[in-house]
Amino acid sequence: MDITFDHVSYTYQANTPMAGVGLDDVSVTIHGGAYTAIIGHTGSGKSTLLQHLNALLKPTSGTVRIGERMITPSTSNKNLHPLRKKVGMVFQFAESQLFAATVREDVAFGPRNFGVSAEDADALAVQMVARVGLPEDVLDRSPFDLSGGQMRRVAIAGVLAMQPEVLVLDEPTAGLDPAGRREMMALFAKLHADGQTIVLVTHQMDDVADFADDVLVMDQGKVVRQGHPKEIFQDAQWLLDHQLGLPRTTQFALRLQQKGFKFDHLPLTTPELAQMLAEQLGGARHE
Amino acid sequence: MNKMILGRYIPGDSFIHRLDPRTKLLATFYYIAVIFLANNWQSYLLATVVTLAIIPVSKVSLRFFLNGLLPVLFLIVFTVLIQVFFTTGGHVYWHWGWLSVTSLGLTNAGFIFVRLVLIIFMSTLLTLTTPSLSLADAVESLLKPLAKIHFPVTEVALMLSIALRFVPTLLDQTTKTMNAQRARGVDFGSGGLFKQVKTIVPLFIPLFVTAFTMADELATAMEARGYRDGYGRTRFRVLRYGRGDLLAAVVLILLTLGLIFLRN
Structure with a gap:
């Protein structure tokens, strides 16, 4: 399922002195099956863009096409239900959305709202709690007794249980410890390998380099570039000018370049860099 | 959430924005009290004219004031209807059981409507032109x-x-x-x-x-950061009365005198 933006603009608090531009004439397609990363400094419009993906916000002008559904400024707020099921959204600090008495109930909440029977919703809860790497015994505990990282997983399980076609993640690893972050990113990579469309907002350029196959760069409410991470990260100076960083490997390669190494394109990942260095240093093929 | 205009500060630099928050707070309470002096159309007209003259001084669009009415619209309509149907006296226009529409009822309803709208306009003026922290400072000082x-x-x-x-x-x-x-x-x-x-x-x-x-x-x-209690603390925002506050007081006194003069 593709999500296509056609000349979408969004203004916050339109017609008041506090009006602010959220999106400015964005035309972009998020392809079904892709792992799309959205990067941009704070306030560049990433969150506004995200909220258009499941019609939490409607454009002030332009249209958003979500699968078969067209969202225009005049779309009614009713009957958006089917969209919300297709596009699952994990918000920043998603653990703050938990409310139920047990993990089981909380994870089953989404599917129940979309008309899944109590029995099937419960089965989904059990399955998803396992998928996010939580032990089975948390199912009947209160989500508020868990650690912050575990609560985040429960919230993500709650969205996965809706079995969305597109999974939207807004900085899902913010505030997690490095091990938790790695596990979380591995989980999303596995979901993507199983055919899940993923949209990830992140400030971690390493994650973009390691996982994404399409990158949107946002600045001042506009999508200023779209492309494969390989293309996006070639232009180091341009990224720095947009208050963005580079993957650690690329930074390292840039410093090597200053010391006389030559790269025809900047590597993004450690294996890629190792391979290039092995070739240049006259060694055998790096394994 | 954007409809909640009560308590929404609109930044600006008008005469009213620059008034001491204590003046604005006291003036609003005083205005709400003094408007009850009005009891005939002349005095209500004066109060309305004065209020409508004060609002543009804030340089905030009238639309914000009208929006301020929305949350209490039901209350206003309800009060007005009660007045219309349950006040008796004067000429009877319509009558059904214990419900009746009389000339006195209509007049009273009109007065109450104007009074409520004016009171809401004035309190909206206070919250639109005064940041909430300044209001808290004003309360503390008072x-x-x-x-x-x-x-x-x-x-x-x-x-x-x-x-x-x-x-x-x-x-x-x-x-x-x-x-x-x-x-x-x-x-x-x-x-x-x-x-x-x-x-x-x-x-x-x-x-x-x-x-x-x-x-x-x-x-x-x-x-x-070492907070214990408020005693002996100096303030970052120091409140001082100025010439504008005197002017505001004069306007209110003139309004009061006018109302006393015009009322029955």
Whole structure:
């Protein structure tokens, strides 16, 4: 399922002195099956863009096409239900959305709202709690007794249980410890390998380099570039000018370049860099 | 959430914005009291003219004031209808059981309508032109004499400013939580009463949890920065009366005299 933006603009608090531009004439397609990363400094419009993906916000002008559904400024707020099921959204600090008495109930909440029977919703809860790497015994505990990282997983399980076609993640690893972050990113990579469309907002350029196959760069409410991470990260100076960083490997390669190494394109990942260095240093093929 | 105009400050640099918040607070209360002096169309006309003359001084669009009426529209309509149907006296236009529409009822309803609208305009003027923290400062300053009878003025003022400070934060949090639950298939504001009541739980529990966490973190942050109590603290925003405040007082006194002169 593709999500296509056609000349979408969004203004916050339109017609008041506090009006602010959220999106400015964005035309972009998020392809079904892709792992799309959205990067941009704070306030560049990433969150506004995200909220258009499941019609939490409607454009002030332009249209958003979500699968078969067209969202225009005049779309009614009713009957958006089917969209919300297709596009699952994990918000920043998603653990703050938990409310139920047990993990089981909380994870089953989404599917129940979309008309899944109590029995099937419960089965989904059990399955998803396992998928996010939580032990089975948390199912009947209160989500508020868990650690912050575990609560985040429960919230993500709650969205996965809706079995969305597109999974939207807004900085899902913010505030997690490095091990938790790695596990979380591995989980999303596995979901993507199983055919899940993923949209990830992140400030971690390493994650973009390691996982994404399409990158949107946002600045001042506009999508200023779209492309494969390989293309996006070639232009180091341009990224720095947009208050963005580079993957650690690329930074390292840039410093090597200053010391006389030559790269025809900047590597993004450690294996890629190792391979290039092995070739240049006259060694055998790096394994 | 954008409809909640009460308590929404519109930044500006008008004469009214620059008035001392204490003046604005006292003037608003005084105005609400003094408007009850009006009891005939001449005095109501004077109050209306004065109010409509004051509003443009704030340089805030009249639309914001009209929006301020929306949340209390029901209350106004209800009060007016009660006046229309239950006041008896004068010429009877319509009569059914114990309901009747009389000339006196209509006049009273008109007066009450004007009075309520004027009061809301004035209090909207206060909240549109005064940041909530300035209001808290004003309350603290005005309550200060009560410290003599061991009323905890600084604590109350602190509670007030914290409460006001967190209104927008909690509203933001409400929007976020609603979005998160909408994304999980909750339809706020649709369906029958029972269905709507059920949507309260997934909204309010996360809000309460967040509010308690925020309160706890705020307390820790304040202690970490050495907060004990308010005694002997100097102020960052010092309140001083100026010439404008005198002018405001003069306008109110003239309004009062005018009302006394015109009323029956």
